[in-house]
Each structure stands twice: as structure tokens, then as C-alpha cells.
Amino acid sequence: MMHALEITVQQRPEVLERVLRVTRHRGFKVTQMQVRINDDTSMAVDLWVEAERAIELLSTQLDKLIDVMHCKVLPAVSLDQAANS
Amino acid sequence: MEAGQKMRGADAVIKVLAAHGVTTVFGYPGGAIMPIYDALYGGPVEHLLSRHEQGAAFAAVGYARASGKTGVCFATSGPGATNLITSLADALLDSVPLVAITGQVSTSVIGTDAFQEIDVLGMSLSCTKHSFMVTDINELIPTLYRAFEIAAEGRPGPVLVDIPKDIQLAALEYKTPLQSVNDELQPLVADLDAAAELIKHAKKPMLYVGGGVGMAGAVAHLRQFIDTTGIPSVATLKGLGSIAHGTKGYLGMLGMHGGKGANLAVQECDLLMVVGARFDDRVTGRLASFASNAKVLHLDIDAAEIGKLRQADVAIAAELSIVLPALTAAVAGKLDIAQWQVDVEELSRKHQWNYQHPGDLIYAPAMLRRLANKLPEDSVVACDVGQHQMWVAQHMWFRRPEDHLSSAGLGTMGFGLPAAIGAQVARPDATVVTVSGDGSFMMNVQELTTIKRRKLPVKILLIDNQKLGMVKQWQQLFFEERYSETDLSDNPNFVLMASAFDIPGRTITRADQVEQGLDEMLNSSGPYMLHVSIDDIFNVWPLVPPGASNSDMMDQMEKQT
Numbered sequence: 267m268m269h270a271l272e273i274t275v276q277q278r279p280e281v282l283e284r285v286l287r288v289t290r291h292r293g294f295k296v297t298q299m300q301v302r303i304n305d306d307t308s309m310a311v312d313l314w315v316e317a318e319r320a321i322e323l324l325s326t327q328l329d330k331l332i333d334v335m336h337c338k339v340l341p342a343v344s345l346d347q348a349a350n351s
Numbered sequence: 352m353e354a355g356q357k358m359r360g361a362d363a364v365i366k367v368l369a370a371h372g373v374t375t376v377f378g379y380p381g382g383a384i385m386p387i388y389d390a391l392y393g394g395p396v397e398h399l400l401s402r403h404e405q406g407a408a409f410a411a412v413g414y415a416r417a418s419g420k421t422g423v424c425f426a427t428s429g430p431g432a433t434n435l436i437t438s439l440a441d442a443l444l445d446s447v448p449l450v451a452i453t454g455q456v457s458t459s460v461i462g463t464d465a466f467q468e469i470d471v472l473g474m475s476l477s478c479t480k481h482s483f484m485v486t487d488i489n490e491l492i493p494t495l496y497r498a499f500e501i502a503a504e505g506r507p508g509p510v511l512v513d514i515p516k517d518i519q520l521a522a523l524e525y526k527t528p529l530q531s532v533n534d535e536l537q538p539l540v541a542d543l544d545a546a547a548e549l550i551k552h553a554k555k556p557m558l559y560v561g562g563g564v565g566m567a568g569a570v571a572h573l574r575q576f577i578d579t580t581g582i583p584s585v586a587t588l589k590g591l592g593s594i595a596h597g598t599k600g601y602l603g604m605l606g607m608h609g610g611k612g613a614n615l616a617v618q619e620c621d622l623l624m625v626v627g628a629r630f631d632d633r634v635t636g637r638l639a640s641f642a643s644n645a646k647v648l649h650l651d652i653d654a655a656e657i658g659k660l661r662q663a664d665v666a667i668a669a670e671l672s673i674v675l676p677a678l679t680a681a682v683a684g685k686l687d688i689a690q691w692q693v694d695v696e697e698l699s700r701k702h703q704w705n706y707q708h709p710g711d712l713i714y715a716p717a718m719l720r721r722l723a724n725k726l727p728e729d730s731v732v733a734c735d736v737g738q739h740q741m742w743v744a745q746h747m748w749f750r751r752p753e754d755h756l757s758s759a760g761l762g763t764m765g766f767g768l769p770a771a772i773g774a775q776v777a778r779p780d781a782t783v784v785t786v787s788g789d790g791s792f793m794m795n796v797q798e799l800t801t802i803k804r805r806k807l808p809v810k811i812l813l814i815d816n817q818k819l820g821m822v823k824q825w826q827q828l829f830f831e832e833r834y835s836e837t838d839l840s841d842n843p844n845f846v847l848m849a850s851a852f853d854i855p856g857r858t859i860t861r862a863d864q865v866e867q868g869l870d871e872m873l874n875s876s877g878p879y880m881l882h883v884s885i886d887d888i889f890n891v892w893p894l895v896p897p898g899a900s901n902s903d904m905m906d907q908m909e910k911q912t
């Protein structure tokens with residue numbers, strides 16, 4: 267099952283490690299990732315993941331990270347649009 | 352110090368600790384944290400020297416768990432920091448508020464494999480709630496303030512702050528940062544209504560109480576809820592002490608080594624009300640068959656626990672101290688569970704513990720029950736991990752969760768002795784007993800020196816069956832009695848060893864020595880070791896075998912002696 271997450275994080279040197287570590291440990295495989303600087307303090311991370319597990323098992327854990335400001339699960343339709351764009 | 356006057360980063364660290372009411376830190380010095388140790392010298396914060404950083408951090412955990420305050424520990428870079436990792440992981444899995452401060456090599460040499468350099472921030476990612484490395488002196492004070500906030504807010508946990516040596520030595524002007532005010536997580540009215548409906552319509556409700564109740568300061572609220580509703584209850588290892596001993600319908604611990612009555616009542620219930628607990632595998636047995644006919648009402652501060660392992664019919668991720676009183680008011684006088692209360696009482700009667708054990712051998716469960724009955728009101732029991740830990744959980748009783756320290760989530764052998772040291776520092780007037788096993792005790796035995804150094808009156812009850820008992824039990828039951836590396840018959844002379852640390856003690860081997868032995872230990876004014884030699888035929892019963900349902904507990908199988 268493929269899922270897409272739209273994540274906004276604080277810009278810190280280790281923040282991508284944090285996001286990716288939680289993703290791996292909770293049993294999700296990253297299939298695609300886009301990172302861009304938003305402004306002086308935040309960064310956008312779009313993450314596409316694959317797993318048998320429910321996506322909430324990942325999104326709630328990412329949400330708990332102190333440096334994660336927002337974490338939104340995109341509906342499947344957005345995923346298709348994103349993939350085709 | 353006058354306004355505008357500069358100080359070193361290291362001095363600011365101590366000042367931030369003092370500003371947070373920290374009176375004692377636990378630690379071990381080394382090269383990269385020397386400026387902070389210099390700032391400690393003669394300062395307002397007391398330092399307790401451990402003899403291994405794992406011991407320091409476990410003492411901080413014991414301090415935090417026994418007092419409800421945030422524990423603080425120090426370690427140097429490299430091996431000092433790596434030695435903290437186990438204790439940080441323990442604090443993470445048991446949600447203990449902890450601030451660990453580590454020295455780091457100077458910023459100019461980070462990434463060069465400098466002496467005693469290891470990537471502590473990288474290592475901390477999987478074993479802390481959050482972590483920081485301070486690379487700008489202006490960020491030092493706000494970072495430390497934030498660390499204390501994060502450690503204690505919401506679901507508590509360990510926070511590590513790695514401070515390079517040049518930052519510790521850099522000059523700064525001390526300014527108290529503006530502190531953010533975190534609103535308490537409020538429940539939604541609609542959720543409270545839905546929860547109340549579930550409770551009112553349940554015919555066989557059961558409370559499954561975890562460590563979150565104590566951490567949330569909601570013990571009194573929970574007891575009020577139980578008094579008002581009469582709903583029967585069970586507790587997890589970390590939840591012990593939340594429900595008062597002798598409460599009607601309270602069946603003790605559930606799970607792998609829980610009471611049979613507790614497990615069967617949960618299996619039978621039609622509403623499982625989960626309060627500050629997380630469906631740990633040691634609690635649920637085979638998850639698919641855990642309380643499989645029950646609806647679930649899940650109350651926990653951590654939204655990530657909701658639906659993680661078991662879907663809830665109604666869930667509220669908010670402060671228990673707000674949710675429980677609201678539910679108490681909403682359902683008071685509206686329950687119809689009289690028959691269920693009778694059924695639970697019957698289960699309780701049918702499966703009560705039997706302490707009759709004829710013969711000369713010391714029966715540890717009976718001894719621990721006697722100990723619980725003898726302990727004064729202000730007491731703390733710190734366990735290690737293994738058979739003795741489960742016997743403590745089954746057979747002792749506690750007035751509040753802060754009185755029972757046990758490494759629950761991580762199951763760390765070596766936890767007990769340093770945790771007891773931390774508890775004794777936090778509660779100097781309390782009777783602090785560490786109940787340990789001959790395997791676990793040797794894991795942080797160096798901390799006997801800390802007891803000697805500070806003349807701490809910690810009591811050590813060492814239950815010795817010359818085995819790694821829990822592993823041996825599993826080898827006996829599930830590995831065809833192939834006793835691989837679990838024989839400890841070459842143990843040291845524990846009482847002689849204790850005496851080397853000025854700790855008096857004695858060995859008892861017979862049931863008729865238990866009473867006097869416990870009295871001697873409890874009445875001693877200083878530290879004491881009661882070494883209790885038991886037979887290795889005794890296992891922990893009952894037991895849910897791995898992969899089995901909690902309905903299928905194995906009963907006692909010992910050969911009669």
C-alpha cells in the first residue's frame with residue numbers, strides 16, 4: 267500500500283535523520299522523498315512510503331517528533347496527482 | 352552576579368539547573384565535560400558520583416520515578432555518553448522525565464574522529480524523546496530550558512543535551528528565556544459524552560490501568576472514579592500502586608505473569624477501559640484474543656498510542672486529571688453492574704494466591720508478601736529484572752506508583768541498585784529496598800561504592816537461586832531443559848562482598864529465618880544486605896506461554912518438595 271505524507275519540519279541538521287529513522291523503525295519503506303527549504307526556519311518534506319501497516323501508525327509517530335510542525339496524510343487521489351505531476 | 356556580567360557556558364548550565372529546582376545531579380566526570388564539573392565545584396547543585404554512567408542515569412531515573420520530578424545526569428563525551436544509552440532507552444520506554452547533559456569535543460574538531468568523539472546526537476535519536484547539540488553559545492540557555500519542558504510535558508521522557516567543550520567555555524550573559532506556556536490537552540465534550548455512554552451501557556466493564564495514571568498525577572482521580580462506579584480493575588507492572596491495596600474488585604496485575612483472576616476477568620469483560628496504558632505484548636498475550644468481546648475505551652495523553660495495537664471504540668487523548676473527574680460525574684449512579692461485581696469477586700476468591708508452602712525452603716512469594724506488610728508507610732521498592740521482579744509485582748503491594756520502581760518496558764537488568772540510590776536521595780526519610788536477583792545484582796554492582804561513599808541507608812534484598820532464573824525457567828519449559836549459560840553457581844560470596852563496601856548483612860537459607868532476617872534488614876539504621884538463598888525449583892507462576900491467549904495460563908508445575 268502506497269501513502270503520501272506532507273510534512274513541515276524545523277530546519278535542524280538532524281531533522282531528516284529523525285524523520286527517516288521513525289519511518290524505518292515503524293515499518294515503512296520510503297519510495298520517494300522531496301525536500302525544500304520554506305523559509306528561514308522551516309522545511310517541507312514530502313514523503314511517499316510503502317507498507318502493509320496503516321499509515322496512522324507512522325503519521326502519529328512523526329507528529330510526536332518535536333521538530334515536526336505539521337504532518338498530513340494526503341488522500342490517495344492526491345498521491346496519484348502528485349505522481350503524475 | 353551583577354546584570355551584564357559575563358559567565359562561562361558551564362556556569363550557565365548549573366544556573367539553569369538551580370533555576371529548575373534541581374538540587375542533585377548524578378554523573379561521572381571526564382575530559383569533555385570538565386568545565387561543567389568545574390562550575391559544579393562549590394556551587395548550589397549537589398553532585399552524586401556514580402561509578403558507571405549507566406548507574407548515574409539509572410539513579411536519575413530512580414530519583415525521577417520516586418519523586419515525580421525531572422532527574423538530571425551528566426556524562427562526558429564518547430564512552431561516557433555511550434554508557435548512558437541503556438538508561439536513556441529505559442527512560443524512554445517507561446516515560447520517565449530525564450535531562451541528560453553530555454560533554455562533547457569542541458565544535459572545531461567534531462567530525463574529525465577526535466579523542467573520545469562519537470556522534471552522540473546521532474545515537475540519541477532512537478533512545479530519547481528529543482535531543483539537542485548546542486553549537487551556538489546564545490542557544491545554550493534556551494535549549495536547556497526547552498529540554499526541561501520537553502522532558503516533563505505530555506508523555507514524559509528523556510531529553511539529551513550535548514554540549515561541546517568550547518561552548519561550555521564560551522562567555523555569555525545570563526538571560527532567563529521567555530517560557531512557552533503549554534495548554535493542558537482538553538478533552539472534547541462529544542468524546543466525553545461518547546465515553547460516558549459506553550460506560551453506562553456496559554454490563555461487564557473492566558479498568559486496565561497503566562503507568563500513565565501515576566505519571567499524570569491522576570491517582571486520586573482514578574481512585575475517585577473507582578469508588579464512585581465500583582468498576583473492577585487490573586493494573587500493569589507500571590500501574591501497580593495506582594489503585595489502593597484492598598480496593599473491592601481490584602485483581603492486581605494482568606498479563607504474562609499476572610493473576611489468573613485478573614486475566615480471566617479481562618477476557619470476559621464487555622468494556623475494556625484502558626487508562627494510561629498501551630497494550631504491551633507482556634500484557635495482552637496473543638493480541639487477537641485479548642478481551643476479544645470487549646469494546647475499548649482508550650484514555651491516554653499520547654495520541655500515537657490510540658489505535659496502535661487495538662482499535663478503540665472511543666478514545667480520548669487528553670489529561671487524565673481532567674478526563675477522569677468528568678467521566679466520574681457523567682456516569683455516577685448510572686451503572687448496572689452488580690452481577691459482574693459478584694462474578695469478579697468470585698474470580699478473585701477462586702484464584703487468590705496461596706502462601707502455604709510447607710518445608711524448610713524459603714518461598715520467595717511468601718517472604719515478599721511479609722515484606723510488603725512490614726514496610727513503613729514511606730517506602731520505595733526498586734526491583735531488578737527477572738523472576739524476583741515478577742514475584743514483587745505479584746505478591747507485594749504499594750501505596751502509590753512512586754513506591755514501586757521496576758524496569759517495565761525495557762526490562763533492564765541492573766536497574767534496581769542505582770534506581771534505589773536515586774530514590775533514597777529523592778526521599779531521604781523513606782525506607783528504600785532494592786529487591787534483586789543474583790544475576791541482575793552483578794550488572795551494576797559497582798554502585799555499592801556510591802552507597803558507601805554517601806552512607807545511604809539502602810536495603811538490599813538479594814534473592815539468590817544461583818541461576819539466571821527467568822531464562823532458566825523458559826529453558827525448562829520451552830527449550831527442552833537445555834540450560835545454556837544460566838548456571839551461576841560460582842557466584843561470589845555476596846555478604847562478604849557487601850562488607851567490603853561497609854555494608855553489613857547476613858545470609859538466610861531456611862523459612863524460619865525469614866521473619867528475623869527481614870526485621871534485621873528493616874531495623875538497621877544504615878545500608879544492609881539480606882542475602883536470601885532459595886532453591887532453583889521455584890518458578891514464576893502462573894504464566895501465559897509465548898504466543899498464547901491470556902485465557903490459557905499455565906499453572907504451577909514445580910515438583911513438590
